[in-house]
Amino acid sequence: MTKTFRSTVAVAAALGLGGCASVPRNAGFDDVRQMVAERTDHEVHWNQGTEADAEVAGRVRTMLYEDELEIEEAVQIALLNNRDLQATYENLMIAQADLVAAGLLANPIFDAEIRFLEGGGGESFEIGIVQDFLSVFQIPLRKKVAAARFEATKQQVAGAVLDMAADVREAWYRFVAAKQMLELRQTAMDATEAAYELAQRLHEAGNFTDLDLRMERAQYENAKLELASSEYAVIASRESLNALMGLWGEAATAWQAPTRLAEPPAETESVEELESQIVAANFQLAALRHRIETSGQILGLERTFGLFPEAEVGATGEREADGEWAVGPVFQLPIPLFNQGQPQVAAAMAQLRRDQAEYYATAVNLRVSARLARESVENARNRVTYYQTVLLPLRDDITQQSQLQYNAMQIGTFQLLQARREQIQAAVEYVDGLREYWQAHSTLNTLQSGGTVSTEAVGKIEGPRN
Numbered sequence: 050m051t052k053t054f055r056s057t058v059a060v061a062a063a064l065g066l067g068g069c070a071s072v073p074r075n076a077g078f079d080d081v082r083q084m085v086a087e088r089t090d091h092e093v094h095w096n097q098g099t100e101a102d103a104e105v106a107g108r109v110r111t112m113l114y115e116d117e118l119e120i121e122e123a124v125q126i127a128l129l130n131n132r133d134l135q136a137t138y139e140n141l142m143i144a145q146a147d148l149v150a151a152g153l154l155a156n157p158i159f160d161a162e163i164r165f166l167e168g169g170g171g172e173s174f175e176i177g178i179v180q181d182f183l184s185v186f187q188i189p190l191r192k193k194v195a196a197a198r199f200e201a202t203k204q205q206v207a208g209a210v211l212d213m214a215a216d217v218r219e220a221w222y223r224f225v226a227a228k229q230m231l232e233l234r235q236t237a238m239d240a241t242e243a244a245y246e247l248a249q250r251l252h253e254a255g256n257f258t259d260l261d262l263r264m265e266r267a268q269y270e271n272a273k274l275e276l277a278s279s280e281y282a283v284i285a286s287r288e289s290l291n292a293l294m295g296l297w298g299e300a301a302t303a304w305q306a307p308t309r310l311a312e313p314p315a316e317t318e319s320v321e322e323l324e325s326q327i328v329a330a331n332f333q334l335a336a337l338r339h340r341i342e343t344s345g346q347i348l349g350l351e352r353t354f355g356l357f358p359e360a361e362v363g364a365t366g367e368r369e370a371d372g373e374w375a376v377g378p379v380f381q382l383p384i385p386l387f388n389q390g391q392p393q394v395a396a397a398m399a400q401l402r403r404d405q406a407e408y409y410a411t412a413v414n415l416r417v418s419a420r421l422a423r424e425s426v427e428n429a430r431n432r433v434t435y436y437q438t439v440l441l442p443l444r445d446d447i448t449q450q451s452q453l454q455y456n457a458m459q460i461g462t463f464q465l466l467q468a469r470r471e472q473i474q475a476a477v478e479y480v481d482g483l484r485e486y487w488q489a490h491s492t493l494n495t496l497q498s499g500g501t502v503s504t505e506a507v508g509k510i511e512g513p514r515n
Contacts, residue, residue, distance in 0.1 A: 076145035077202075089214065089498060091125050093129070112126055120217075123221050127213055127217045133213070141203065148198075152192050158179050161176045179363030180361060186354075187350065191350070197342040201336040201343065204332045208333050215495035217290070218488075223488075224286035226480055226484035227279065227286045233477050234275050234477070240466055242269060244463060330497065350397075352394055364377070364379060365377060418502050425485075426486070429490075433479070441476065444471060444476075451468040452465060
């Protein structure tokens with residue numbers, strides 16, 4: 050090989066050498082950690098097989114076994130241990146890898162050909178190397194696109210963390226309410242069972258009709274079904290919470306929790322300019338803004354390079370049968386005969402318009418969710434207050450008066466037991482109201498922190514029952 054050819058090939062090969070690039074291991078997770086810390090009092094951890102993983106596992110065990118599992122401890126365990134979140138964090142690495150790849154030159158293409166001459170006259174040998182030189186000019190735009198996608202991914206991951214926290218809080222309220230409800234159902238069951246046993250004795254003595262006995266039995270059987278449903282609700286809500294916290298195994302799932310929901314705070318929170326605050330804080334909207342930016346960058350890329358998406362330059366060398374080398378440059382450019390880039394530009398424009406429409410639709414739904422959440426909190430609070438100030442005291446008074454009349458032999462045992470059952474039922478409805486309040490309160494806090502709750506989910510909060 051001649052010195053001239055070796056030099057030409059070396060120069061051509063250098064066109065494709067952009068250096069090796071590595072993907073940062075952290076992949077923007079520090080930014081996500083900071084965003085979560087700014088909105089909550091919790092921290093997140095990405096399990097990547099480091100020594101910190103063992104430390105986090107130790108913290109989880111401490112929170113599980115040290116004392117009763119409070120709601121914010123359950124949230125923290127989920128944020129550290131939930132496997133779905135760990136899978137979501139990998140999206141950061143994918144987006145980071147795309148960003149790194151966007152800043153690299155396309156790999157050069159090397160080809161070689163050997164031709165055998167007829168009649169045994171020897172062979173010719175041709176080699177070449179080409180590089181898409183237009184990709185050099187596309188790098189800045191590609192990097193902007195990838196950077197916008199990377200920022201959108203960070204917002205999406207942070208939003209997923211807040212949504213996970215909201216799911217855990219809702220599950221915790223449901224579980225504690227189920228435990229409190231089970232205790233009341235057991236009390237109701239005991240009272241109904243006592244009434245039925247008394248009815249059986251009176252019926253055997255001939256002092257109770259068949260119809261009255263069947264009515265008491267119907268109440269007793271219904272109480273058994275309600276108790277069984279409450280027992281299952283405790284099991285189901287506990288397992289739902291276990292799944293969110295990423296727990297399995299007998300030891301890890303043996304945690305204990307409080308048996309009572311707290312009463313609503315005495316004073317309501319200020320909700321001035323609530324809609325604007327929620328829209329400004331929302332991670333999903335922030336991700337959509339980055340997505341709109343991405344679509345705009347892609348549209349610019351298609352408009353600029355749609356006609357000639359690629360063009361290759363390089364060097365080639367051919368050795369003839371007599372051993373002489375012929376060397377020279379090579380240039381390849383596609384002929385825009387059938388596709389002149391219009392379809393790609395049209396698709397990019399449609400994508401941009403779609404992202405913009407989705408952004409505004411999301412903002413509208415978010416404002417609706419904000420108003421619904423605020424009204425749900427006030428509605429649930431009013432219901433709880435009504436039970437506290439009217440229905441529960443009234444049922445207590447009826448039970449006390451029934452006891453006095455029973456002691457004076459003015460009413461029978463069944464009337465006293467019925468008053469007691471109705472008192473317990475009022476307490477059941479009160480606990481249900483407490484659960485609805487705290488779930489509505491959690492939904493509103495999630496929206497204020499930047500999470501997303503659909504209007505359908507907010508609308509599931511029930512109003513006062515007749």
